[in-house]
Amino acid sequence: MKGSGADPAMLRALYERSLCDFRRVAAAVVGSVDDGEDVVQDAFAKALARRRQYRGESSLEAWVWQIVLNEAKSQSQRRKRRWRRLEADRAGGVRPRDDERSAVRDALAQLPERERLAVFLRYFADLDYAQIAAVLDVQTGTVGASLSSGRARLGRLLVEGDGR
Amino acid sequence: MNWEESLPRLLDRAVGDAGDWDDVRRRAARVVRRARRRRLVASVAGLVVAVVVVPPALGIGNWYPRLFRTSEPQSFIVRRTTGGCRILKGRHPIVTIPCFRPVLAPTRTHPLDDFSHYGRSAPGGRRVLRIAGAASPDISAVALLTAAGRLTATTTVRDGLYARTTDLPREPIEAIVGLDASGRPVACEPASAPDCPVQRSSSSLGG
Numbered sequence: 001m002k003g004s005g006a007d008p009a010m011l012r013a014l015y016e017r018s019l020c021d022f023r024r025v026a027a028a029v030v031g032s033v034d035d036g037e038d039v040v041q042d043a044f045a046k047a048l049a050r051r052r053q054y055r056g057e058s059s060l061e062a063w064v065w066q067i068v069l070n071e072a073k074s075q076s077q078r079r080k081r082r083w084r085r086l087e088a089d090r091a092g093g094v095r096p097r098d099d100e101r102s103a104v105r106d107a108l109a110q111l112p113e114r115e116r117l118a119v120f121l122r123y124f125a126d127l128d129y130a131q132i133a134a135v136l137d138v139q140t141g142t143v144g145a146s147l148s149s150g151r152a153r154l155g156r157l158l159v160e161g162d163g164r
Numbered sequence: 165m166n167w168e169e170s171l172p173r174l175l176d177r178a179v180g181d182a183g184d185w186d187d188v189r190r191r192a193a194r195v196v197r198r199a200r201r202r203r204l205v206a207s208v209a210g211l212v213v214a215v216v217v218v219p220p221a222l223g224i225g226n227w228y229p230r231l232f233r234t235s236e237p238q239s240f241i242v243r244r245t246t247g248g249c250r251i252l253k254g255r256h257p258i259v260t261i262p263c264f265r266p267v268l269a270p271t272r273t274h275p276l277d278d279f280s281h282y283g284r285s286a287p288g289g290r291r292v293l294r295i296a297g298a299a300s301p302d303i304s305a306v307a308l309l310t311a312a313g314r315l316t317a318t319t320t321v322r323d324g325l326y327a328r329t330t331d332l333p334r335e336p337i338e339a340i341v342g343l344d345a346s347g348r349p350v351a352c353e354p355a356s357a358p359d360c361p362v363q364r365s366s367s368s369l370g371g
Contacts, residue, residue, distance in 0.1 A: 012185055019183040041184070045191030049199070 006051035006060055014061060015044050022068050024124035029072035029117070030079060031105065039075050043068040062134035065127075069117060069135065107157035115150030118143055275300040276353040278340050292337045295319060296327040303342035303350060311336040313359045318343070 015022075019040065026043070027036025047054075047067050054063050108116055117136060121127045129147075133140040278297035282290040292308060299306060299321045306326050307315040310333060319328040339357035344350045352360035 015183055015185060015188065041187055041191055044188045045195050048188060048192035049195035 004056070006047065006054040006063070008048060008051060010060055011044065011047055011051065011064070014064060018061070018125075021125035021127075022065075025120045026068055026072045026075075028108070028120045028124050029069065030075050031109070032079070035075055035079065036072070039072045040068060043071040046071065058134045059131075062131065065121070065125075065131075065135040066137070073113075103158060104154075107154050110157055111150050111153055114138070114142075115146045115153065118146040119150045119154070122147055275303055275351040276306070276340060276342050278353040280340060282337070290337055291334060292332055294327070294329045295332070295340065296325075297340070297353075298324055299326060299342055300324075300351075302344055304345045305343045305347070307341050307343060308333060308337050309339040309341050309352070309357060309359060309361065311338050313338075315341060315349075315361070 022040045022043070023033075023036050025036075026039040027033045030036050030039055043064070044067075047064050054060065108119065111119065114136065118132055121132045121135060127135070129140045129143045132143045136143070138146075276297060276299055278295075280295040280297060281293045283293050295306070295308065295317070297306070301324065303321055305318050305320050307318040309315055312335065316333050317328060317331060319326050338359055340353045341349045341361060342351035342353070349361040352362055
């Protein structure tokens, strides 16, 4: 397999085996379950279309995770721009933010990108440190540090949110 | 609040839905089509840059249309060489390219192959902006025949080529006249110029 591109059958097997994990993380990054599903479909489509670019330097799963995360980040940017336009259109409009889920979502959104992605991959996709390191292209130790500081920051943000 | 317990609940619905691999394949086909389209557009853009932008930037602009149009003389000279046409600017060869022009002067029957650049037509002829061309070996110099019948801007032919960009007359030009070593007019371009001195017994040369 090394250097010969990704096998479509293996991509399909990965899709069927880990679809839920991919969707959870994509939805978390994008902030919408529907958009997350769309992101995963697009990401796998890109992986399938560009399967010859897979050089076997990392595991196939890590390669696909990178594509999913990149796609999710692009989609997230587009969503943010859309939101900004919408909110500008309805001046003074307020999104409901009073439940526990919204509080966690808001806190997650405030994490630095690497910490946020590490948290998503750890808690939504159940990847171990080595897998996260391969996906984010960082050292395993960096994953531990990112998760640790992400957890601490998240805790602080939620405590502050409760205090308000 | 225990956020670690809250996380999975954020996305309950994302877990249960079934995937659609056929949809992935359809989207992949679209990705491939888009990539092909982008490559095509990039190739066309590259070609346009190579043909339209680069030649003028390198100082060899206007040679391309010359391969196919001979009715609008430019300041570049094309001479037949083995396997193609050589494009020169003044006396300096720029490039040799394939060309399809059947006969290139100078020949004995067509001693001047003139590529001079003319401005707008004026009453009595066109004003010349640059003169350049190739001449047969028996032509030593060329001169401009004005609409008033005067020969001016005499230019020496070197290595079978002539070129001049300065001291050109502002008056309308009727023809380019080829002069032999003794200064005698031996050819006109166009040959049908009504005042071409070749048919006459004498003419005065100016400079």
